[in-house]
Amino acid sequence: MTFRAYFSLQWQRLWHAPKTIALTVIALLASLFFAIHVAPQFVPTQAVDSAAIQTSKQKHMLYIDHYKENVTTKPMYAALMSGPAKTYEAFVKQENASLQAIKAGDFAKYAGAQQKWLALLDQQIWVIGDDRSYSYPPVYYADGVDFPKIPGHYWNNETQARFKALATRKHVTKAEVETRTATQTLQRGLTSGLALLLLAFLVLLGNDVISRDHRHHTVLAAIPLTAGQALLAKALVLLASYLVIVLSCGLICFGIIAARDGTGWQTPLAIFTGTHTVSMRTSNRFTTMPGWQFTLEAIVLLVVAAWLFIRLIELLGAFSRSEYVALAGGLGLLVVEQAYCQQDIGAVHPWLAWLPTGFFDFGAILSGYQNFRYGTENFTFGTAFLMLVTCWLVVEVLLFSLTHRKNYQLVR
Amino acid sequence: MLTLNDISLDFPTKKQVIDHLSLALDGGQIVGLVAPNGTGKTTLLRVILNELQPKEGSVTIDGLQYTSQANARRIHRKLCSFPVQDDLFNDLSGLAHLRYYCDSWGADRAKLPALIEELQMINYVKNPVHTYSLGMRQRLCFAMVVASDAPIMLLDELMNGLDPVNVELVSKVLLRLKGQGKLLLMVSHLLPNLEAYADQVLFMQDGRFALTVLPKDARPQFLRVATGVLDGANEAKLRMLGATEIGGALFIDSARVAEVAPLLKKADGSLLPFAIGPQSLVDHYHVVYGEA
Numbered sequence: 001m002t003f004r005a006y007f008s009l010q011w012q013r014l015w016h017a018p019k020t021i022a023l024t025v026i027a028l029l030a031s032l033f034f035a036i037h038v039a040p041q042f043v044p045t046q047a048v049d050s051a052a053i054q055t056s057k058q059k060h061m062l063y064i065d066h067y068k069e070n071v072t073t074k075p076m077y078a079a080l081m082s083g084p085a086k087t088y089e090a091f092v093k094q095e096n097a098s099l100q101a102i103k104a105g106d107f108a109k110y111a112g113a114q115q116k117w118l119a120l121l122d123q124q125i126w127v128i129g130d131d132r133s134y135s136y137p138p139v140y141y142a143d144g145v146d147f148p149k150i151p152g153h154y155w156n157n158e159t160q161a162r163f164k165a166l167a168t169r170k171h172v173t174k175a176e177v178e179t180r181t182a183t184q185t186l187q188r189g190l191t192s193g194l195a196l197l198l199l200a201f202l203v204l205l206g207n208d209v210i211s212r213d214h215r216h217h218t219v220l221a222a223i224p225l226t227a228g229q230a231l232l233a234k235a236l237v238l239l240a241s242y243l244v245i246v247l248s249c250g251l252i253c254f255g256i257i258a259a260r261d262g263t264g265w266q267t268p269l270a271i272f273t274g275t276h277t278v279s280m281r282t283s284n285r286f287t288t289m290p291g292w293q294f295t296l297e298a299i300v301l302l303v304v305a306a307w308l309f310i311r312l313i314e315l316l317g318a319f320s321r322s323e324y325v326a327l328a329g330g331l332g333l334l335v336v337e338q339a340y341c342q343q344d345i346g347a348v349h350p351w352l353a354w355l356p357t358g359f360f361d362f363g364a365i366l367s368g369y370q371n372f373r374y375g376t377e378n379f380t381f382g383t384a385f386l387m388l389v390t391c392w393l394v395v396e397v398l399l400f401s402l403t404h405r406k407n408y409q410l411v412r
Numbered sequence: 413m414l415t416l417n418d419i420s421l422d423f424p425t426k427k428q429v430i431d432h433l434s435l436a437l438d439g440g441q442i443v444g445l446v447a448p449n450g451t452g453k454t455t456l457l458r459v460i461l462n463e464l465q466p467k468e469g470s471v472t473i474d475g476l477q478y479t480s481q482a483n484a485r486r487i488h489r490k491l492c493s494f495p496v497q498d499d500l501f502n503d504l505s506g507l508a509h510l511r512y513y514c515d516s517w518g519a520d521r522a523k524l525p526a527l528i529e530e531l532q533m534i535n536y537v538k539n540p541v542h543t544y545s546l547g548m549r550q551r552l553c554f555a556m557v558v559a560s561d562a563p564i565m566l567l568d569e570l571m572n573g574l575d576p577v578n579v580e581l582v583s584k585v586l587l588r589l590k591g592q593g594k595l596l597l598m599v600s601h602l603l604p605n606l607e608a609y610a611d612q613v614l615f616m617q618d619g620r621f622a623l624t625v626l627p628k629d630a631r632p633q634f635l636r637v638a639t640g641v642l643d644g645a646n647e648a649k650l651r652m653l654g655a656t657e658i659g660g661a662l663f664i665d666s667a668r669v670a671e672v673a674p675l676l677k678k679a680d681g682s683l684l685p686f687a688i689g690p691q692s693l694v695d696h697y698h699v700v701y702g703e704a
Contacts, residue, residue, distance in 0.1 A: 006512075
């Protein structure tokens with residue numbers, strides 16, 4: 001009864017706090033802005049674009065025609081051109097297939113042709129190496145990348161895996177090919193840092209979870225509840241409120257995108273299974289999972305990570321009695337790994353892949369991109385779950401030791 | 413019910429705020445705690461609540477001591493302290509506060525409407541607390557403690573900010589709670605009010621109980637004459653008879669009224685104004701703490 005009363009009071013207080021209201025409004029507006037304005041403007045790397053395919057085909061055909069003209073008149077010259085000409089014929093075959101598929105509105109067939117086209121492209125760039133006349137699309141790269149082939153190869157293979165899976169399906173939409181469906185947008189967002197942003201939002205929402213009680217000392221201090229029980233009630237309030245905000249904003253955003261481009265529940269999402277980049281030469285290390293599974297796994301990891309961070313900021317707050325320490329500690333843990341792993345900063349050692357900080361970006365883990373960054377296979381849904389739970393247990397032991405001291409007072 | 417066992421407490425800046433203080437109190441009584449500001453009354457309540465830990469001694473409530481967090485929780489189920497009105501949640505309603513205290517102590521919510529009516533809070537109890545006046549907030553704080561239905565209630569400066577009508581209203585509730593067997597430990601500066609309903613009044617000085625007054629019990633009777641009423645010679649004679657001056661009045665044992673009566677007689681045979689009765693708490697206050 002006391003626990004429920006305390007939970008109820010903390011719930012009411014949290015939802016009356018101007019900070020909670022402000023953060024909720026910001027999250028809601030940001031979701032609407034993203035769903036209505038930003039998401040439709042997304043430019044896919046492999047857009048369904050007849051004109052672009054036609055241009056590429058014409059370029060290839062020009063070379064092939066030139067080769068054919070010289071076969072009889074300049075056989076020596078033509079011999080030199082025969083290799084590229086054969087390659088271009090292979091490209092043109094897939095370009096024709098792609099164009100026909102677009103015309104027929106058969107996007108499964110289109111995906112199959114494009115996968116083969118991408119495989120040819122990758123072979124020219126990755127396998128042939130420096131002696132190449134192709135490059136991956138510029139959007140594959142980030143500024144300051146020292147080894148520009150690798151991200152391009154990664155994303156090429158990612159698209160191939162996706163297209164290969166799409167090609168096996170009976171009905172495929174243009175939105176699925178262009179990764180515009182709601183689950184695909186979710187995957188893209190989570191891989192690009194949304195997961196860390198969601199956890200940072202939680203830290204902002206709850207950093208004063210302990211210190212805000214100081215102003216109400218005499219109302220809260222002598223309630224018949226142990227410090228541990230009070231902390232648990234606060235944590236549950238924070239988790240419930242956080243999930244209400246995040247899931248409702250997420251649902252609104254998801255709903256708008258789904259209404260426009262489909263949910264993508266069954267759409268295969270490409271997942272990098274992970275290894276060292278060198279091994280990518282020999283095998284495609286991508287697999288796929290349906291959108292619903294990715295969404296489900298993302299929600300599970302979000303809840304586990306959120307619970308870990310709630311207990312962590314409670315520990316920092318209970319120990320320091322300062323909302324600023326909880327804020328700095330929570331945000332610091334989220335950005336430290338990102339800062340370290342910025343390319344060209346520091347060295348990536350294998351043991352770094354086992355640091356808890358690498359497991360907070362659960363979006364990158366689920367899509368496999370974290371494995372790519374670290375050149376490892378460590379980061380999976382299972383290991384992320386175990387690591388987050390282990391960290392939570394460590395935090396729980398520390399909280400227990402702190403709050404079970406004889407005269408410890410949560411509010412003072 | 414509540415026992416303080418030889419409690420001592422020092423602050424870094426002040427030694428012996430509480431000095432080997434012992435006390436045993438049972439339920440069904442109102443106990444007043446009186447002392448000038450800054451002499452350890454609130455500190456003593458905080459020790460009882462375990463917010464401050466004594467250097468020596470212990471607090472025992474129904475056989476339980478603060479030996480663990482679990483025990484602290486068990487003890488806190490048995491006592492409820494009066495909140496400071498500045499600590500209320502301004503955005504929440506009075507009713508939300510009452511429900512919180514009621515549920516936290518496992519009391520019966522069905523009793524809340526009667527309590528709200530008894531303390532005349534119906535008109536504003538559903539409004540947010542930031543709309544309340546000082547007196548309304550104070551009444552809410554009291555209602556919260558009553559809503560808890562805890563066996564021991566620690567009431568620090570309960571009557572502050574209350575007008576005479578509300579003082580009377582609150583006093584009636586206090587008497588009802590006492591009748592229910594609760595122990596009400598009250599810190600108050602409203603001594604006449606305390607005198608009216610307290611069973612025991614403890615005067616704290618130098619960290620100890622300097623004086624215990626039982627207002628309800630038979631107490632020594634005194635004849636009381638205000639200073640300046642008698643002429644100089646008669647006043648000197650009264651002092652010679654053993655009268656003591658406390659707070660602007662001369663007191664002498666009522667057993668000596670026959671010796672004093674001639675001094676009070678005016679030339680026309682009538683008597684100068686005087687009173688016979690026990691010394692009031694205000695008088696005791698002056699005795700213990702001296703003149704202001």
